[in-house]
Amino acid sequence: MGWEEELFALFDDLEGRASALYAAERDLELADRSRAEYQQVTLAGRLMASVGRRVTLGLHGPGPVSGTVERVARGWLLLAAGEHDWVVALDAVTSVGGASERAVPEVAWSPITRLGLASALRRLAEAGEPCLLHLRDGGRHDGVLRRVGADFCELAEAEGRRTVLIAFSALAAAQSRA
Structure with a gap:
């Protein structure tokens, strides 16, 4: 594997990790928002x-x-x-x-x-x-x-x-x- 392929593999790995972190953060935000909205339900x-x-x-x-x-x-x-x-x-x-x-x-x-x-x-x-x-x-x-x-x-x-x-x-x- 050449250095370009290793660099692209590294970028793909970093992009995957960033996507996973974003998804986890988004899930927490949605859960917080859902709890906040439910406070309004009578x-x-x-x-x-x-x-x-x-x-x-x-x-x-x-x-x-x-x-x-x-x-x-x-x-x-x-x-x-x-x-x-x-x-x-x-x-x-x-x-x-x-x-x-x-x-x-x-x-x-x-x-x-x-x-x-x-x-x-x-x-x-x-x-x-x-x-x-x-x-x-x-x-x-x-x-x-x-x-x-x-x-x-x-x-x-x-x-x-x-x-x-x-x-x-x-x-x-x-x-x-x-």
């Missing part, structure tokens, strides 16, 4: 990507509930679970099983998803359907939603014709009874 974003999927939610109060994610919005989600739909307060969710690996950032959500928990509960109140309100402490109230305020709802209980005010901060989920 539970609501993961659930939004899970619309149409069957999931199991762990909830403060009622415990695990399984069903299909029908809708996700600011602060709540709609879960179809057989005959009964659940309006679930997102901050009452403790765990999610079966969620999509992807996420949908809030900037890509429809303007309708900006409606809060009060809007979902108002729809139940307007329908006049019986429902069961599950509290985060495990308590339950059965009746018909009458009115919904800024941070509470008013429930006419089925049995005693008594009206109960439920603070949103105590509410885990509303389950339809129709």
Whole structure:
């Protein structure tokens, strides 16, 4: 082998090493960037990507509930679970099983998803359907939603014709009874 061939072999070897170092450095940078980007992912974003999927939610109060994610919005989600739909307060969710690996950032959500928990509960109140309100402490109230305020709802209980005010901060989920 002549000196030119040795020189080209050396250059090829150096080029291969440089490519390997660049690839290793690039992989580390991509991993760092991926971790930094994932910090922006929210539970609501993961659930939004899970619309149409069957999931199991762990909830403060009622415990695990399984069903299909029908809708996700600011602060709540709609879960179809057989005959009964659940309006679930997102901050009452403790765990999610079966969620999509992807996420949908809030900037890509429809303007309708900006409606809060009060809007979902108002729809139940307007329908006049019986429902069961599950509290985060495990308590339950059965009746018909009458009115919904800024941070509470008013429930006419089925049995005693008594009206109960439920603070949103105590509410885990509303389950339809129709």
